[in-house]
Amino acid sequence: xxxxxxxxxxxxxxxxxxxxxxxxxxxxxxxxxxxxxxxxxxxxxxxxxxxxxxxxxxxxxxxxxxxxxxxxxxxxxxxxxxxxxxxxxxxxxxxxxxxxxxxxxxxxxxxxxxxxxxxxxxxxxxxxxxxxxxxxxxxxxxxxxxxxxxxxxxxxxxxxxxxxxxxxxxxxxxxxxxxxxxxxxxxxxxxxxxxxxxxxxxxxxxxxxxxxxxxxxxxxxxxxxxxxxxxxxxxxxxxxxxxxxxxxxxxxxxxxxxxxxxxxxxxxxxxxxxxxxxxxxxxxxxxxxxxxxxxxx
Numbered sequence: 001x002x003x004x005x006x007x008x009x010x011x012x013x014x015x016x017x018x019x020x021x022x023x024x025x026x027x028x029x030x031x032x033x034x035x036x037x038x039x040x041x042x043x044x045x046x047x048x049x050x051x052x053x054x055x056x057x058x059x060x061x062x063x064x065x066x067x068x069x070x071x072x073x074x075x076x077x078x079x080x081x082x083x084x085x086x087x088x089x090x091x092x093x094x095x096x097x098x099x100x101x102x103x104x105x106x107x108x109x110x111x112x113x114x115x116x117x118x119x120x121x122x123x124x125x126x127x128x129x130x131x132x133x134x135x136x137x138x139x140x141x142x143x144x145x146x147x148x149x150x151x152x153x154x155x156x157x158x159x160x161x162x163x164x165x166x167x168x169x170x171x172x173x174x175x176x177x178x179x180x181x182x183x184x185x186x187x188x189x190x191x192x193x194x195x196x197x198x199x200x201x202x203x204x205x206x207x208x209x210x211x212x213x214x215x216x217x218x219x220x221x222x223x224x225x226x227x228x229x230x231x232x233x234x235x236x237x238x239x240x241x242x243x244x245x246x247x248x249x250x251x252x253x254x255x256x257x258x259x260x261x262x263x264x265x266x267x268x269x270x271x272x273x274x275x276x277x278x279x280x281x282x283x284x285x286x287x288x289x290x291x292x293x294x295x296x297x
Contacts, residue, residue, distance in 0.1 A: 026167040026193060027175030029160050033151035033187035038143065038261030046142035049080035051087075053137040053226055054144065054213075055233075056184075057121075057240075058206030059130035066164060067103040068128050069202035070095070071181045071209065074118050075148045076137065076229060089232060094152050095121040096183030098162040108169025110177035113162030115155050122238050133203045133241045135210045137229045139220040141258030151187040165198060181205045188212070189261045207243070214249040215263050217256040222249040 046052075053076040061068035072095035078087035097103070099112040101124055116124065125132055154160075155178075163169065163177035171177025178186065185196040191212065200208045214222060223245045230236060252258045 026172035028182075028193050029154075029175045029178060029186060031151055031154045031186050033147045033154060034189045036147060036150060036189070038189060038257055038259040041143035041146055041259050042257040044142070044146075046145075050142075051078045052076070052140050052142060052145040053078065053229055054140045054148075054219075055134060055136040055138075055229075056206050056210055056213075057132060057134050058203035059125040059132040060202030061128065061130050064202050066105045066201055068130055069205075070097070070121070070125055070130065071184065071202070071206045072096075072116075072118075072121055073148070073184050073209075074233075075140075075145055076233070077145065078229075086232070089229075091118060091233065092149060092152055093118045093121065094148070094155065094184050096155060096162060096178060096180045097121075097124070103164050105164050107164065108171075110161040110163050110170045110174070113155070113160065113178070115152065115183075119234065122235075122240075126238065131203075131241065132238065133206065133243045134235070135206065135243050135245060137226045138222060138224070139226060141218050141220065141252050143257070143259040144218045147187045147189075147260060151184075155183055167193065167198065181209070185209060185212075187260070189259075190263050203243075210245055211247055213260070214245060214247060216260045217250045217252045217258055217262055217264070218260060219249065220252050222251055 055074045055076070057070075057072050057074070059070045072093060074091060074093045077090040077092075079090065081088050093116070095116040095118070096113055097116055099114045101116075104111075122132065159176075161171075161177050162179070163171035164179055166172065166177050166179045166182060169177075179198070181196055181198070181201065182193055185191075185193070188195075195212070196205075196208065198205075213219070250264050256262060
């Protein structure tokens with residue numbers, strides 16, 4: 001016999017599958033992260049003594065109800081420090097949630113949103129009995145760090161709010177709301193939101209996001225992970241399941257730009273074919289906003 005929560009999850013999943021088609025017409029927030037000029041980013045050398053790492057997380061409860069799922073990502077800037085064997089870590093997370101921290105799946109109006117730091121995000125997922133999975137830490141290129149931090153700054157500027165299903169309702173019409181998945185994927189300069197369909201949510205959404213990122217030359221020696229970061233970030237204190245990416249990857253090589261604006265081959269959920277989407281409008285690359293909260297000694 002199917003329980004009430006299971007029936008509800010099936011109905012919500014069906015709704016999200018239908019809503020995936022609505023995302024083609026939905027308005028995407030005009031984030032500057034997606035408009036940065038990839039060629040200009042490629043020409044900008046990283047500051048000396050710095051390396052960058054990306055961790056991606058997904059969580060859901062046993063029934064995978066959308067109200068109890070989440071996707072988030074953390075960028076770590078490791079800076080060599082004279083006289084220290086270990087680099088200093090500057091930690092930045094994109095984890096977009098409603099300010100009240102509880103998700104109303106069928107609220108089709110934009111509500112206040114907040115970007116939550118890494119450990120508070122993990123504790124909130126555990127509070128709601130979600131199982132957490134992690135991909136990485138992967139080393140990434142400098143251009144990715146700039147796009148990531150530009151997107152984070154946009155979210156924290158107050159320009160947009162939160163809406164769980166952002167392809168319909170107020171968010172779909174106005175482009176003033178965002179869910180947790182698109183809070184990360186909206187920095188993609190190539191693919192629109194419909195390439196990140198909400199039929200994938202929780203850990204499957206993060207797995208799909210990882211797969212898309214692996215098709216751009218942004219990772220250094222993928223899928224190698226840099227596990228020394230895990231205890232440095234305090235992640236050994238939590239019941240997090242490690243996930244290994246085993247699909248196709250495009251490693252970064254000198255001269256390839258190292259940016260999300262390069263995709264080889266194009267990615268669709270379950271389908272791979274050349275992209276025919278027009279090139280997005282671009283803006284000059286901006287210096288990364290490294291200063292601010294999130295630093296770790």
